[in-house]
Amino acid sequence: MTEKITVALAGNPNVGKTSIFNAITGSKQHVGNWPGVTVERKIGKRVYNDVMMEIVDLPGTYSLTAYSLDEIIARDFIIEEKPDVVVQVIDATNLERNLYLTTQLMELGVRLVIALNMTDLALAKGDNIDEKKMQEFLEVPVVSTIGSKGNGIEGLLEAAIDELHKTRVTENVFTYDDQIEENVEKLRAVLESDPYFAHYPSRWFSLKLLEGDENIIKKAKESNSYSEIQKIMNQTDAEILEAKVADQRYKTIQTMLRQVCNINTSHLSGSDMVDRVVTNKVLGIPIFLSLMWAAFEVTFTFGTPFMNIIDIFFGWLAETATNVISVPWLASLVGEGMIAGVGSVIIFLPNILLLFFMISLMEDSGYMSRAAFIMDKVMSKFGLHGKSFIPLVMGFGCNVPAIMAARTIEDSRDRLITILVAPFISCGARLPVYILLAGAFFGRDAGVVIFGLYALGIMVAVLSAKLMRSTILKGEDTPFIMELPSYKLPTLKGSLIHMWERGKIYLKKAGTIILIGVVGVWLLASIPAPGSNGTFASEEVYGTTKSVIGMIGQVLEPLVAPLGFDWKIAVALVFGVVAKEIVVGSMGVLYGVGEDEESLSNILAAGAMTPLAALGLMVFTLLYVPCFACIGVIKRETGSWKWTLFQLIYGTSLAWGFAFVIYQGGTRMGLLA
Amino acid sequence: MTRSYGNKEITFAALAGVLYAFFGLLHIVEGLGIDTGMAGLLFIPGDILGGFCLLVIGAVFLNGLREMLQGINAGVSFVYVGILMSLIFMAVYLLIMGGNLLDSFLVPDDYEGWSVMESFRPGIYLGLLSLIGILYWKDSFSSNEVLVFLEGA
Numbered sequence: 001m002t003e004k005i006t007v008a009l010a011g012n013p014n015v016g017k018t019s020i021f022n023a024i025t026g027s028k029q030h031v032g033n034w035p036g037v038t039v040e041r042k043i044g045k046r047v048y049n050d051v052m053m054e055i056v057d058l059p060g061t062y063s064l065t066a067y068s069l070d071e072i073i074a075r076d077f078i079i080e081e082k083p084d085v086v087v088q089v090i091d092a093t094n095l096e097r098n099l100y101l102t103t104q105l106m107e108l109g110v111r112l113v114i115a116l117n118m119t120d121l122a123l124a125k126g127d128n129i130d131e132k133k134m135q136e137f138l139e140v141p142v143v144s145t146i147g148s149k150g151n152g153i154e155g156l157l158e159a160a161i162d163e164l165h166k167t168r169v170t171e172n173v174f175t176y177d178d179q180i181e182e183n184v185e186k187l188r189a190v191l192e193s194d195p196y197f198a199h200y201p202s203r204w205f206s207l208k209l210l211e212g213d214e215n216i217i218k219k220a221k222e223s224n225s226y227s228e229i230q231k232i233m234n235q236t237d238a239e240i241l242e243a244k245v246a247d248q249r250y251k252t253i254q255t256m257l258r259q260v261c262n263i264n265t266s267h268l269s270g271s272d273m274v275d276r277v278v279t280n281k282v283l284g285i286p287i288f289l290s291l292m293w294a295a296f297e298v299t300f301t302f303g304t305p306f307m308n309i310i311d312i313f314f315g316w317l318a319e320t321a322t323n324v325i326s327v328p329w330l331a332s333l334v335g336e337g338m339i340a341g342v343g344s345v346i347i348f349l350p351n352i353l354l355l356f357f358m359i360s361l362m363e364d365s366g367y368m369s370r371a372a373f374i375m376d377k378v379m380s381k382f383g384l385h386g387k388s389f390i391p392l393v394m395g396f397g398c399n400v401p402a403i404m405a406a407r408t409i410e411d412s413r414d415r416l417i418t419i420l421v422a423p424f425i426s427c428g429a430r431l432p433v434y435i436l437l438a439g440a441f442f443g444r445d446a447g448v449v450i451f452g453l454y455a456l457g458i459m460v461a462v463l464s465a466k467l468m469r470s471t472i473l474k475g476e477d478t479p480f481i482m483e484l485p486s487y488k489l490p491t492l493k494g495s496l497i498h499m500w501e502r503g504k505i506y507l508k509k510a511g512t513i514i515l516i517g518v519v520g521v522w523l524l525a526s527i528p529a530p531g532s533n534g535t536f537a538s539e540e541v542y543g544t545t546k547s548v549i550g551m552i553g554q555v556l557e558p559l560v561a562p563l564g565f566d567w568k569i570a571v572a573l574v575f576g577v578v579a580k581e582i583v584v585g586s587m588g589v590l591y592g593v594g595e596d597e598e599s600l601s602n603i604l605a606a607g608a609m610t611p612l613a614a615l616g617l618m619v620f621t622l623l624y625v626p627c628f629a630c631i632g633v634i635k636r637e638t639g640s641w642k643w644t645l646f647q648l649i650y651g652t653s654l655a656w657g658f659a660f661v662i663y664q665g666g667t668r669m670g671l672l673a
Numbered sequence: 674m675t676r677s678y679g680n681k682e683i684t685f686a687a688l689a690g691v692l693y694a695f696f697g698l699l700h701i702v703e704g705l706g707i708d709t710g711m712a713g714l715l716f717i718p719g720d721i722l723g724g725f726c727l728l729v730i731g732a733v734f735l736n737g738l739r740e741m742l743q744g745i746n747a748g749v750s751f752v753y754v755g756i757l758m759s760l761i762f763m764a765v766y767l768l769i770m771g772g773n774l775l776d777s778f779l780v781p782d783d784y785e786g787w788s789v790m791e792s793f794r795p796g797i798y799l800g801l802l803s804l805i806g807i808l809y810w811k812d813s814f815s816s817n818e819v820l821v822f823l824e825g826a
Contacts, residue, residue: 273750274757283733287758290726294765297723302768305776312779451722 004052006081007160010074010105011089012098013060016117019147020089021057024157048157056083062097064104065213072215078110079200085160089115089147092122092129095261096253103174103249106140109201111166113159114142115152129261137256176248180241183210186232196223211245212238271487275370284374291367295358296454299351300447306350314343329537333522341518341585344432345510348581352428353503356397360498364490368393373484382462383469384421385414392418392461395425396454397502399630402427403637413475417468419637420647421461423626426454428506429580433621436584440601441611449615457622460654509579513628517578521571521586524549543568543590563620563656564613564663573620579627612666616659623655681809686738686752689802693759694731696795700724716793727796730758753810756803763800770797 011017025044042057058077059070078086088105090098105112116131135142141159145152175181187206191197197205200219208216209229220229278287322335362368368390376386384392387409395402402422409415426434434453438446469475526537529551534541541547545554545567552574553567560570572586584600591608593599604614625631625648635644665671699709699717701724711717733755740748770792777784 273747274754276747276750277733277754280736283729283736286725286729287733290729290758291761293722293726294762298765298768302772305772305779308776308779 002047002050002052004054005084005161005164006054006056008056008058008078008081008083008086009089010058010078010086010101011060012062012091012094012101015060015089015091015094015098016147017057017060017089020087020115020117020145020153020156021055023147023150023153024053025055046157048154049161051161053157053160061101063101064108065211075215078105078108084111084164085113086110087113087115087156087160089117089145092116092119092144093127095129095257096250099253099256100246100249102138102140103252106138107174107201107204107207109204111163112140113156113163114138114140115145115147115156116142117145117147119144120146120149127261133260134256137260174248174252176245179236180207180210180244183232183236187229190225190228190232194223194225196225207245209233210236210238211242271366274487275484278367278370279374284370285378288371288374291362295355295362298358299354303350303354307347310343310347310349314339314347318343329526332526332537332542333519336589337519337522338515340588341521341582342510342515344585344588345514345579345581346507348428348432348435349503349507349510351431352397352506353499355428356502357495357499359394359397360495361490364488364494364498366484366487369484379462382466384417384462384465385409385411388414388418388465391422392425392458395422395427397428398506399423399425399427399626400505400633401502403630403633406637411475413469413473416638416643417465417473419634420468420643420650421464423630423634423647423651424457424461424464424623426457426622427580429627430621432581432584434618436587436601437604437614437618440605441614449618453618453622456619460623464650464654509629510581514579514581514585517575517582518585518589520578521549521575521582521589524552525589543592549590562664563616563659564610564667565617565620566609569609569617573624576621577625577627579629580621583621610663610667612663612671615666616662619662620655620659623658624652626651682749682752683738683741685802685806686734686741686755689752689755689759689799689806690731690734690738692731692799692802693727693734693755696799697724697727697729697731700727700795715795716790716798717795723794723796726762727799730755730762733758752806756806756810759796759800759803760807762796763803766792766794766796766800770794 009017009021021042021044024046026046044055044057046053046055056077058074061071061074063071064075064078065071077083086105088098088102090102102112102114114134116129116134119129122129131142131144141163143152143156143159145156147153176184184203184206187209188202191200191202191205205216205220209220210233212233220226223229278284280287318335318339321339322331325331325334359368362371371393372386372389375389379386379389388406391402391405391409394405399422402425403419406415406418406422409418430453431450434450435446438449442449525543525547526541527548528534528536528541529546529548532541532546534546544550549571550567553571556570556574557565557567560566560573565573568587568590571590572583575586576583587604588600591600591603593603609617626634631644631648634647635641638644696715696717699711699715700720702709703712703717704719704721704724706719709717712719733751737748737751737755740751770789773784773787773792774789777787777789
């Protein structure tokens with residue numbers, strides 16, 4: 001009769017677990033979800049030596065703590081379902097990190113077999129691993145495999161069956177310091193006397209309780225012995241104990257490694273070499289800043305001629321439309337409204353595409369993960385997680401994908417903070433406002449002003465994160481764990497595809513929301529206000545206080561007058577909520593110059609506003625309510641109107657405060673007069 | 674593949690490190706409004722941020738030099754990465770130069786009296802040194818290459 005056993009396949013992410021799983025099970029696989037969650041669950045079958053093996057592929061984890069959902073799933077399966085054998089797949093090129101999970105599996109007391117995978121790569125690196133010694137040291141079967149070629153699979157299956165038939169599972173115990181051991185023994189005595197805990201390995205459970213594992217404490221709370229357990233737990237500091245335990249495990253691993261393998265520490269792969277430099281303690285951040293500067297320089301300087309080409313084209317198109325269409329109001333709608341409005345947004349497409357291309361190059365090459373790694377220390381000082389860095393950088397292109405990218409952050413508080421501060425990162429849509437106003441008022445210093453606005457956005461984001469972390473979203477810092485993939489030479493095709501995927505969203509927005517927005521502005525600027533004498537779209541009405549828009553603007557004007565803004569700016573800012581790009585388009589319509597930015601600049605600089613008010617307006621545009629698309633995605637990702645409204649009110653209050661200080665403070669001090 | 678560094682890498686790191694650091698400092702000094710008298714001759718306009726980038730590349734080379742002089746074989750990593758960075762910046766400056774040239778044809782009024790050499794930067798001609806470096810050590814830049822040093826880390 002065929003024996004039936006369950007084998008769990010465990011291991012760190014990217015160790016070749018899937019290739020081992022495929023090599024064992026072939027096509028006999030079933031893919032579903034783990035109960036209650038959307039984490040993929042793969043089960044396969046294989047009959048070997050008359051044994052029917054059900055292979056369960058556990059999620060890739062670095063340890064068996066309760067930090068992430070994957071870890072909890074893997075751990076709960078091993079504890080609750082009790083597979084007959086656990087096969088841990090280990091990356092032979094990265095033994096130290098992989099063996100940390102081994103120590104935890106050994107402490108669980110499971111029947112364990114190690115698949116020492118990717119041994120070919122380890123050999124190529126010059127690493128010489130003595131499997132026999134490793135097996136003797138760990139007292140666990142070790143089988144060398146190359147999953148991608150199917151090598152060593154039969155040996156692995158034989159070892160799993162042999163392990164199952166062993167009469168006694170080796171007592172794998174790591175010894176910790178006396179105080180820990182004393183408390184472990186006290187807890188074990190309590191646990192072993194309570195039948196509720198009979199299901200769990202008592203030493204492992206005791207250690208987890210002392211480490212303050214929330215998931216385990218929750219289980220313990222359901223027992224009758226919890227008050228006794230709590231007394232023992234209170235005698236130690238869980239955080240310090242957890243660090244001591246991890247330290248001891250690594251010491252044991254290092255002792256073993258010295259004895260069982262000869263790691264060639266005198267070699268470096270190409271990726272290692274680059275990492276040695278770009279993650280250097282001193283040079284890492286300056287290198288990152290230099291590369292970011294290069295990306296911005298290409299984006300804005302190399303993009304200029306392409307902007308001019310678009311500008312010339314839309315100028316010609318608007319002029320032609322106005323000349324060809326004989327009905328004056330229709331010519332105005334098409335020329336000054338639609339073409340001018342959409343043109344004033346599409347003109348920035350080259351910058352947007354170039355910025356996305358640069359970001360794609362950094363992502364595709366593998367550098368972005370390193371940037372997150374080197375920035376983690378800085379970010380954590382401001383209450384942000386290292387993983388928040390990539391979403392925030394993406395925010396320079398567009399805040400919408402930036403907010404969505406925050407999904408990669410495991411901790412809910414870190415994720416929420418990242419979502420709430422991401423809109424302060426200056427996206428491409430705000431750029432038209434900066435270029436227009438900085439160019440009109442600050443001449444040769446326009447570049448410095450724009451750079452300053454980007455820096456202000458970052459500053460407000462990190463300081464807001466710090467504020468939230470220390471007030472409304474207090475919580476423990478979570479560790480930064482991120483796989484650093486090997487570097488790859490990005491392909492032109494791949495980077496262009498990524499650039500286009502993101503850039504077309506901008507283009508689509510120009511053809512839909514922005515087009516509707518500018519037509520709306522044009523209509524409201526053309527319709528006479530109730531009680532005024534003018535006619536639709538006449539010169540007397542268009543964009544003046546006699547239009548509906550003028551009426552709305554005058555209602556809003558008192559709110560923005562302390563900031564040095566007139567009613568036209570108030571209206572432009574309101575329409576800017578639809579999409580930030582509309583601010584410039586609206587100003588063009590309201591000041592009666594359409595798409596001609598040079599004329600708009602001249603009008604503004606000639607006295608329509610002061611340099612201080614212009615600076616305040618740029619800062620206001622940076623910080624106030626994000627665009628509709630962004631608001632929608634904040635609501636979706638936080639799942640809460642409360643947090644969405646908080647972001648809107650917090651951002652707008654900051655914007656008003658900053659603009660007020662700039663205008664009123666600057667005026668009183670006689671600055672930029 | 675077994676490889677170790679020699680005097681060529683040390684000389685290269687010293688030369689490139691000093692040149693990049695020196696030109697970076699000149700950029701910054703000019704950017705602070707101090708006339709060094711070399712701006713016209715060496716195509717160095719005042720540019721604090723651009724100067725900072727050249728200084729960083731110089732620091733990468735010099736750090737490699739320091740490690741190699743201390744007998745740390747892996748210090749050669751800094752030389753190779755320094756070469757890559759200097760080539761990236763060479764490409765950036767060439768793109769900017771090309772962009773300016775194209776723009777001068779599109780909006781000639783804005784470029785009256787402008788010459789393409791006004792966009793010429795030290796990042797371009799210093800990059801030639803790295804171009805020689807990458808051609809000389811081209812095998813070391815293969816993504817599949819595993820470099821094994823003979824002694825130490």
